[in-house]
Amino acid sequence: MKYIFRSIPLLILIVFNIFAYSVSNEAKEKKLHILYYNSENQEGFWWRTTSEFAQAACQNLGMELNIVYVDRDAAFMVNDFKKKATNLNKPDAVIFQNLKSNAVNMLKIAEENKIPAFIFNAGLTEEQAKQYGKPREKFKYWIGQILPDDKKAGYDLAFQLFNEAKRLGLKDKNGNIHFLSIIGTKTDTASIERENGLKLASQQExxxxxxxxxxxxxDRREAEKSLNWLILRYPEAKVVWSANDLMGLGALDSLSKTKIIPGKDIIVGSMDWVPEALKQMQSGKLFTSLNGHFIETAWASVLVYDYLNKKDLV
Known part of the structure; x- marks a missing residue:
């Protein structure tokens, strides 16, 4: 009997060590879980490409990536994040863009639930930035952001189109070149900044x-409908500046119903490197397409991985 009682502490110690070893191994095997909110759907080439780059980066780093396509529904994104943030298996980090100015609500949820948040592609609007500042100023768990220079992209696109139109002699009697401009959703930071770049170009030139x-x-169909009447209203227009390829393709759809020849009578340019747009460039109908920023999700994944592994961004 004495032997049994003396062995109990040893038995407890052995069981504890086995349990601790098991928990330790489970912790080591547990993958980091990253939540990525894709603002569009799987049909769109550019947004699908952002998912593919994020997935490749996370797989390479041994992280699990959960992609949620929100199909431009900013409210759905916020509500879905509320549910996932309060779940027992909440994500280790979240990556998203400022869709229709919803970023502040997303950041508030991340802050309340202590989930590191990383913004990519479209940051806070100017008004939001005035109130909430930069990462880690108002929101401790807003750990960083990676944003393209959309203003410069809009500016560069404007001058590329202007110079080509000038080369082709598409001027009015006063030497001016008339632009029709198709922007994205008015509340989206990317659209706002690209438009600002266009306006800056027009101020300088x-x-x-x-x-x-x-x-x-x-949207391609909306752009087509818009250009149908814009061409009639502004017959002197010789350039169509489009904030993305889908709208640029919509402009070409509209022009295909007229006698106006893209690449000769009018110049069309856009952004995103959508495969169909690249084919239209080869045919000469689309003059240019700017891109490269789809890789941002891969960079964001790497930076989040470093942060979660105690290698801070700053």
């Missing part, structure tokens, strides 16, 4: 005349 700027919400 007085020969650029912005006949009209219209929103087509990043």
């Amino acid at each position: 007085k020969k650029i005349i912005l006949d009209q700027i219209t929103s087509a919400n990043w």
Whole structure:
């Protein structure tokens, strides 16, 4: 009997060590879980590519990536994150863009639930930034962001189109070149900044005349419908500046129903490197497409991985 009682502490110690070893191994085997909110759906080439780059980066780093496509529904994104953030298996970090100005609500949820948040592609609007500042200023768990220079992209696109139109002699009697401009959703930071770049180009180059700027919400069909009447309203327009390829393709769809020849009578340019757009560039109908920023999700994944492994971004 004495032997049994003396062995109990030893038995407890052995059981504890086995349990601790098991928990330790489980912790080592547990993968980091990253939540990525994709603002579009799987049909869109550019957004699908961002998912593929994020997935490749996470697999390479041994992380698990959960991709949620929100199909431009900013409210759904916020509500879905509320549910996932309060779940027992909440994500180790979240990556998203400022969709229709919803980033502040996303950051508040991340802050309340102590989930590191990383913004990519579209940051806070100017008004939001005035109130909430930069990462880690107002929100401790907003750990960082990676953003393209959309203003410069809009600016560069404007001058590429302007110079080509000038080369082709597409001027009015006063030497001006008239632009029609199709932007995305008005509340999206990317659209706002690209439009700002276009406006800056027109301020610097007085020969650029912005006949009209219209929103087509990043949508091909909307852009086609818009250009149908814009071409009739502004017959002197010789350039179509588009904030993305889908809207640029919509512009080409509209022009295909007229006698106006893209690449000869009018110049069309856009952004994103959508495969169909690249084919239209080869045919000469689309003059240019700017891109490269789809890789941001891979960079964001790497930076989040470093942060979660105690290698801070700053």
